[in-house]
Structure formats: C-alpha cells, structure tokens
Amino acid sequence: MIFAKNTDEVSAMLSAGYRGRQVLAVADVNTAAFVPRGVETLVMPCGEEHKNIESVEQIWDFLHAHEATRDTVLLCTGGGTVTDTGGFAAATYKRGIDYLNIPTTLLAMVDASTGGKTGFNRNGVKNEIGCFKQPAETVICTALLNTLPREEILSGFAEMMKHALVADKREYVRLLAMLEDGSLQHTESAEFADAVKRSIAIKERIAGADPEDRGIRKTLNFGHTAGHALEAAAISKGRVLRHGYAVMQGMVAELYLSALKEGMPHEILQQMSSVMREYYGRAECGCNDMKELLRLMRSDKKNKTAGETNFTLLADAGKPLTDRHAGEKETEEALEYLFSI
Ligand SMILES: NC(=O)c1ccc[n+]([C@@H]2O[C@H](COP(=O)([O-])OP(=O)(O)OC[C@H]3O[C@@H](n4cnc5c(N)ncnc54)[C@H](O)[C@@H]3O)[C@@H](O)[C@H]2O)c1
Structure with missing residues (x-):
C-alpha cells in the first residue's frame, strides 16, 4: 500500500516502479481522467x-488486442466496480497477470x-x-475524492463504520463524532486522511491474517448478508442502491439480530438507526420484498448448509461473532425493523 499526496506523485511512482513493462489501464467514464498520462486505457460504462x-470479456479482449503478455501490468x-472486474480479468488472463489498484472512491x-x-x-x-x-x-x-459526490462519500463511510464496529469501539465513537461535526465535507483534511488510513489498517490486518475468508476475515462480512440481498433485489428491479447504503441497511438489520440474539447493547442499534435515518435515508425495499430477500439470503455464498442463513453478528462494538445463524422468523423481524425506521 502506497500513499500519495496528488496525481503527479501517483504517476511518478508508477513510472519508477514499472519501467520496462507494458502497462495497460481499465477505468470507467468518470475515472479515466485519473489514469496516468500515456497509458492505453479501456473505458467501461x-x-x-x-x-x-460482459465487462470482464471486454477487458480480456482489450488485453488480447494489445498483445498483453504475462509480464503486462493492468x-x-x-x-469497486472497476477494481473487482479488472482484478478478476487480470487474475484469469493467461492464468494471471499483475494488476495495480488506484481506487478513486472512498469505498474502494x-x-x-x-x-x-x-x-x-451473475x-x-x-x-x-x-x-x-x-x-x-x-x-x-x-485528493482523488474531491470530485466524488457526497452520496459516494457516505457509501464509503458505511464501510468505515463497519470496520470500526467489528474491530475497534474507540474508532466507532470517533466516526460517530466525525459525522456530527461535518468532517465528511472536508475529505482534503489531514483528519479525514488519517481516518481513511486507520480504516485501511483494520481491513489489511484482518484480511492479511486470513486471506481466503476461512476464519477471522468473516468478521468483515458484518452487514453484508442482509446488505447483499438488499443490493441484489435493487439491481433486479433496475434501481440504484449504492453498495455502502446497502451495507448500512444490512448493518441495521444485523445489529437488530445482534441485540436480539447476542445481548449487544441496544444503544448501538439506536445510534446506527439514527445515523441511517439522518444521513442515508429509508430502505427502498419493504415488506412486499420479504420473500425475495429471504431467498437471496439463503443463496448467499457464505452459507454452508442449504436452507440456513449465516451471519456475522456483534456481542458489542469491537466484539464480532462469526458463523451465527438466525431462523427465518427472526430474520423477517430484523428486516421489518429495518423497514420501519
Ligand atoms: N473486493 C472487495 O473486497 C469489495 C469490498 C467492498 C465492496 N466491493 C464492491 O465494490 C463495488 C462498489 O464500489 P464503489 O462504491 O466504489 O462503486 P463504483 O465503482 O460503481 O463507483 C461509484 C460511482 O462513482 C464514480 N466515481 C468513481 N470515482 C470517482 C471520482 N473520484 N469522482 C467522481 N466520480 C467517481 C463511478 O464512475 C461510479 O459512477 C460493489 O460492487 C461492491 O460489491 C468489493
């Protein structure tokens, strides 16, 4: 992980680090401007x-058309859309080529x-x-966040809250304070950059200890069982639900389960429900979508046994519990709570 102050520094680091190798880039229409000058770029919608x-195939075709070899860097x-699809295309092209990420959203x-x-x-x-x-x-x-719309900042901030909730109660309290004092409007501040660094450090520590999601990394799935179902339901209806907004909604539902089943203090559920109401707005899905949401949660790849839904829940902020299960009735109750706030 390298931290750069501005785009010139990014370009300088890349030309120093990858001299002599073919570098190709993938970006989307809003991020192509951040690709260092002179790098051949595939611009995706x-x-x-x-x-x-289809996007993955486009990237494979782009690599092929530019005669990329196993030495090429993407x-x-x-x-996250670009880094997830680009990373996958790189991982599979000619059995795997190097890829580098220049994330341009807070979430990424x-x-x-x-x-x-x-x-x-799929x-x-x-x-x-x-x-x-x-x-x-x-x-x-x-500095790349200067052009990012406020909703996208909030989307990334939801994942920062998740990192704090699963790993560090003090950080959770700090982030609540940042929301209240308007720090999110100042992404150029040193305070904001430090919070980003701390959040990345939590992710790196947990993911580094368990690269393939078999143990402690499952804690990072907090909010994601319900969140992914809400996100998939929105996509299938042709609606936009930003990933972080889905995670915020998923966290509220899973905090409800945490309070119900694991004795998590109610105060956390109340705080996060207020955060969602005040900054993220209400869930778009409702009780009419219940059946579909339960079906999507059952098909979540984290489930081991067909028919059972696996959650990461909390005993408290900073005290995650993995491989917890909730029955259909409890899950419905949690979603009803989410739809009511
Ligand atoms: N691989 C992982 O571990 C992991 C973790 C979390 C999320 N994700 C995935 O990430 C994806 C969401 O990522 P995202 O929230 O970054 O969404 P995104 O990539 O769709 O970007 C959101 C929007 O912001 C625009 N944008 C990006 N950077 C910009 C900038 N600097 N200025 C102006 N506009 C800009 C994009 O063009 C897009 O319209 C989801 O698919 C999610 O599943 C992956």
Whole structure:
C-alpha cells in the first residue's frame, strides 16, 4: 500500500516502479481522467449493473488486442466496480497477470481495493463468480475524492463504520463524532486522511491474517448478508442502491439480530438507526420484498448448509461473532425493523 499526496506523485511512482513493462489501464467514464498520462486505457460504462461477465470479456479482449503478455501490468483505476472486474480479468488472463489498484472512491480505498477479492455479479447474485488475487500494489490518494459526490462519500463511510464496529469501539465513537461535526465535507483534511488510513489498517490486518475468508476475515462480512440481498433485489428491479447504503441497511438489520440474539447493547442499534435515518435515508425495499430477500439470503455464498442463513453478528462494538445463524422468523423481524425506521 502506497500513499500519495496528488496525481503527479501517483504517476511518478508508477513510472519508477514499472519501467520496462507494458502497462495497460481499465477505468470507467468518470475515472479515466485519473489514469496516468500515456497509458492505453479501456473505458467501461459505470455502475454496478456493469459488474458482469460482459465487462470482464471486454477487458480480456482489450488485453488480447494489445498483445498483453504475462509480464503486462493492468492498472485498475476507479471504484469497486472497476477494481473487482479488472482484478478478476487480470487474475484469469493467461492464468494471471499483475494488476495495480488506484481506487478513486472512498469505498474502494478503504475496502474494495485491498484484500484481493475480485469478481462479478451473475444470475442476480452479488459476486457469484470471483477469485482471490492480491493486487501487486494499491496506491491511495485521497485528493482523488474531491470530485466524488457526497452520496459516494457516505457509501464509503458505511464501510468505515463497519470496520470500526467489528474491530475497534474507540474508532466507532470517533466516526460517530466525525459525522456530527461535518468532517465528511472536508475529505482534503489531514483528519479525514488519517481516518481513511486507520480504516485501511483494520481491513489489511484482518484480511492479511486470513486471506481466503476461512476464519477471522468473516468478521468483515458484518452487514453484508442482509446488505447483499438488499443490493441484489435493487439491481433486479433496475434501481440504484449504492453498495455502502446497502451495507448500512444490512448493518441495521444485523445489529437488530445482534441485540436480539447476542445481548449487544441496544444503544448501538439506536445510534446506527439514527445515523441511517439522518444521513442515508429509508430502505427502498419493504415488506412486499420479504420473500425475495429471504431467498437471496439463503443463496448467499457464505452459507454452508442449504436452507440456513449465516451471519456475522456483534456481542458489542469491537466484539464480532462469526458463523451465527438466525431462523427465518427472526430474520423477517430484523428486516421489518429495518423497514420501519
Ligand atoms: N473486493 C472487495 O473486497 C469489495 C469490498 C467492498 C465492496 N466491493 C464492491 O465494490 C463495488 C462498489 O464500489 P464503489 O462504491 O466504489 O462503486 P463504483 O465503482 O460503481 O463507483 C461509484 C460511482 O462513482 C464514480 N466515481 C468513481 N470515482 C470517482 C471520482 N473520484 N469522482 C467522481 N466520480 C467517481 C463511478 O464512475 C461510479 O459512477 C460493489 O460492487 C461492491 O460489491 C468489493
């Protein structure tokens, strides 16, 4: 992981580090401007609906058309959509070429671009196809966030809250304070950059200890069992639900289960429900979507036994519990709570 102050520093680091190798880039229409000058770039359409096999094929075709070899480096410049699909295309092209991430959204900086999970959506299921391949390097430059819309900042901030909730109660309290004092409007501040660094450190520590998601890394799935179902339901209806917003909703539902089943203090559920109401708005799904959401949760790839839904829950902030199960009635109750706030 390299931290850069501005785009010139990013370019200088790349030309020094990859001299003599063919460098190709993939970006989307909003992030192509961040690709260092002179690098041949495939520009993809933007949005979660393009995180699919067609985009992966386009990247493979682009690599093929430029006679990429196993020595070629693919520069994935964009949000999580670009880093997930670009990383997967690189992991599979000629049995794997190096790729580098230059994340341009807050969500990709703190989460998607580290840890080596790559993949795409299929059959309406989030990340149904994917593999683990670590990026050769990730370059973090928070100056790239200057053009990022506020909703996208909030989307990334939800993953920062998740990192704090599963790993560090003090950090959770700090982030609540940052929301209240308006720090999110100042992504150029040193305070904001430090919070990003701390969040990445949590992700790196946990993912590094368990690269293939068999043990402690499952703690990072907190909010994601319900969150991925809400996100997939939105995609299937042609609606936009940002990943972090889905995770925020998923966390509220799973905090409800944590309070119900694991004795987590109610105060945390109340705090996070207020955060969601005040900053993220209400869930778009409702009780009419219940059947579909329960079906999607049953098909979640984290489940080991067919018919059972696996969750990561909390005993408290900083005290995660993995491989917990909730019955259909309890899950419905948690979703009803989510839809009521
Ligand atoms: N691999 C992982 O470990 C992991 C972890 C978390 C999330 N994800 C995945 O990440 C994806 C979501 O990523 P995301 O939230 O970054 O979404 P995204 O990549 O779709 O980007 C969101 C929007 O912001 C635009 N954008 C990006 N950078 C910009 C900038 N600097 N200025 C202006 N606009 C900019 C994009 O063009 C897009 O329209 C989801 O598919 C999710 O599943 C992966």
